[in-house]
Amino acid sequence: MTTIGEALIELLEAYGVDTVFGIPGVHTIELYRGLARSKIRHITPRHEQGAGFMADGYARASGRPGVAFVITGPGLTNTITAMAQARADSVPMLVISGVNATPTLGKGLGYLHELPDQLGMMAKVALSSKRVTEAAELPGAVSEAFEIFATRRPGPVHIEIPLDVMGRPADGLKPLPKREIAQVVDETAIAEAVHLIREAKRPLILAGGGAKGAEAALFGLAEKLDAPVVTTANGRGLLHGRGLSVPASPSLKAVRCLIANADLVIAAGTEFGPTDYDMYGDGDFVLPKNLIRIDIDGAQLGRRPAAVSILADAVEALERLKAGLGSEGRSAEGAARAKAAREAAWEEIGPTMREQVKAVETIRAALPGSIIVGDSTQPVYAANLYYDHDRPGGWFNAATGYGALGYGPPAAIGAALAVPDAPVVCLSGDGGFQFTLPELGAALDANAPVIFVVWNNRGYREIETSMLDAGIEPVGVSPVPPDVLLVAQAYGLQAERLSDIGALDGALKKARSTAKPCLIEITVE
Structure with a gap:
């Protein structure tokens, strides 16, 4: 007989998980039943917050979701800080926890590690929080988590399994077929953006953490436009040593001046958060008026006004914009503008x-x-x-x-x-x-x-x-x-x-x- 805990390990293996971070406890031992004979390695931190941060670092370095196993109650609340950091920085993290036995939930009977409403608490931090109450629900819960990581702005996802459910039979569970979710890029938005780009004389690109995998596309468009590229903290490493690169914070006056002097700004994968754009809290950063925004998250696009908003992955959007411009190039003195900004920022x-x-x-x-x-x-x-x-x-x-x-x-x-x-x-x-x-x-x-x-x-x-x-x-x-x-x-x-x-x-x-x-x-x- 295969238990739900064992089936979970098999499903994680099927999704390419090779490492989990966690501290086993009496409320998760059934999740460990199949772990020893699997190909998944288990890393034991000294605190569940460490498990979450390890999963975060694993995800940022590899590009694959980091996975943590934590116990009910304090194990999960210890992990919330790491989940909040992952949500702020759009890091794919799957946190799998136990929860008390189903008949006891929400009754305040004083069971070990009991919370008033663990699922409700996690729903405030995680992008999704699901409870598995029977074997048939497990493949769908795992599939939904990995679908979120692959198709939208990532962040932490939580799955909890009650103590009385983990050891139940779960023979024959298989991963659900992968759904092909084609993201349709708004052709009108691309066309409007291309028109604005053609009209611009001094374009500029802002690249945030959402552009980390788009270096080739980013450099291709920047080179075609002869546009300086300002990278936020989470975008650093893009365009290293390139003449168009400005690896400096928009909180600096020198960089703000560069942005203000641009007649068009293309922002890829950046939320314009104050810790990047106004870390001194002076309120002097002004959102560019002639702004093209690219983001994979529609809700994020709705939080800041833009002349054109493009809902798309950064790679696809940047490549589409470059293709829309054809073979035309320009000289906008981009390298000189970038060099002046770098020198002024370094002095500042x-x-x-x-x-x-x-x-x-x-x-x-x-x-x-x-x-x-x-x-x-x-x-x-x-x-x-x-x-x-x-x-x-x-x-x-x-x-x-x-x-x-x-x-x-x-x-x-x-x-x-x-x-x-x-x-x-x-x-x-x-x-x-x-x-x-x-x-x-x-x-x-x-x-x-x-x-x-x-x-x-x-x-x-x-x-x-x-x-x-x-x-x-x-x-x-x-x-x-x-x-x-x-x-x-x-x-x-x-x-x-x-x-x-x-x-x-x-x-x-x-x-x-x-x-x-x-x-x-x-x-x-």
Whole structure:
């Protein structure tokens, strides 16, 4: 007899899942019945929030959904923070949980891990939250999750299975046939956009996280239009080193000036969120009037006005626009405009942030093609303002959008397991690092060769600076960090402390050569 728990594992295998992150408990052991004999590897974090962040990092690095198994109640509520981060950044994540036995639900009888309405709670965070109450419902629930990931703006999806359902018979369950959902691109919108493009003299392109897989199409259109391309934090790595690239934040005055001087802006896969466009909260960013928006999510398009809105995947829309322009090209002095914006933005961020960006550039130079996973720490903030990464999709962090501290270490582990051939660096501050510090053990368990770089300024320095700038005496911003070298060594990791950033290059190369998780601490005055 095959149980529902075993059938779930078989269905996940059929959808190409090769890794799940989770902490087993008495409320999920039936989900583990078929796991040991499957091809799916199980990674055990030290906290369910880590499971969610690992699934997030896995998804961003691989382009495939990350999957987490968590228990009823506290296991799931621990995962909500990671799910909220995934929703903010459009990351495909499947969270599968238990829930108490069906006859007890909603009755407040005090069962272990009981919530008043677990399904209703998750429906507020997840794109979809489904409960499986019988075997026949399982293939549809799994199919719907993967259909969401493939056909619309992705994010977290939740499936829960009651304790009294997991062990029921489920013989003969098969994946549902894949539905072919052809997205019909509005020809009128394409034609209107092409007309606006032909009329423009100084076009500009904004590329966000939704354009991460569209580098060739993006560069093709940019080159044809001779248009500078501004990338948000989640779009970094696109057009690395190209003359038309402006890898700088639209929160900077220099970039805002470039946008304001354009007579047409094409925005691909960006929601115009304030953490990218107004991180200083000055309210000075003005949405361009002559704006063409491209997004896979119709609801997102409806939130910001545009001259033309194109509901489509970024690759298809950009290619259609290029094709609509035919063989015509133009000279809009794009490279010169982009160069001037880059130079002005670099000057604008000031000497302190320039030094922090140079530290990130040291990582890039020492480990070309690396994936750098950031937490909310000073060099990450600085590089989100200005930094040109050399790998599309290889720069991501939680310092924008939902902004969850502690994201970096577990997300880097997920990324390293997803792309084992790429160097993976976690760049974290000592404050955020303490949120998920125990995941060093998970890295060792999983043999994930992450290089953990801890920027140690002994506290929440960014918050302290903000308090001082606001005339507030700093309080609560100096939590004493542990000796992270001793902690790393206690877990069995090779660790090194640097007081000179000039030694970082050699330390990174040495750590990479071990092919094991390592830690480098940089002490900062």
